[in-house]
Amino acid sequence: GQNIDQPTEMTATEGAIVQINCTYQTSGFNGLFWYQQHAGEAPTFLSYNVLDGLEEKGRFSSFLSRSKGYSYLLLKELQMKDSASYLCAVDNYGQNFVFGPGTRLSVLP
């Protein structure tokens, strides 16, 4: 089977840093995606990690530890427009993509 967990909700202040965690248990792991989704809209791609370590892309960074089944998305210099849901998704090689429940982030002024 497969199981992906994320916190349901998080709140942070504009300008701050927030870390959104994702843990997973799955077979045939190939990599892990992070997507951003604003309410009522389609998810948009943020990052993809296949190797252990940190990948940085501007204000967003994503970390993966394959041995621990753990990933996090780090958002720096938070802006109001970062208020959204953040979805981690496991790329099950040879099978399909499986999404976690998503974390709803609220950025407060």
Place this chain on the structure above:
Amino acid sequence: EAQVTQNPRYLITVTGKKLTVTCSQNMNHEYMSWYRQDPGLGLRQIYYSMNVEVTDKGDVPEGYKVSRKEKRNFPLILESPSPNQTSLYFCASSPDRGYGNTIYFGEGSWLTVV
């Protein structure tokens, strides 16, 4: 422009009346998939397809059918819709199942079954 197109975007229908949600992609992608999204449950996969004439069940296939007769199209069929199928539906595609290929999503279809 590379895109995944779903229709209809919004639909209110009655219980038992068959409906089809179309999905088309213009990127020659091999992999296509349908998800439904409900509050607190994230994106749950309904069906997916690795290529033409190849389809597989996802996590929540009950009450749905799909077909993949052509590479670009992957319609979702609700033979006899019920109120518990009221949801936001997303179609998605990806070049193939290889390393690091991004999933592209359609804009979503809001379906209400009364």
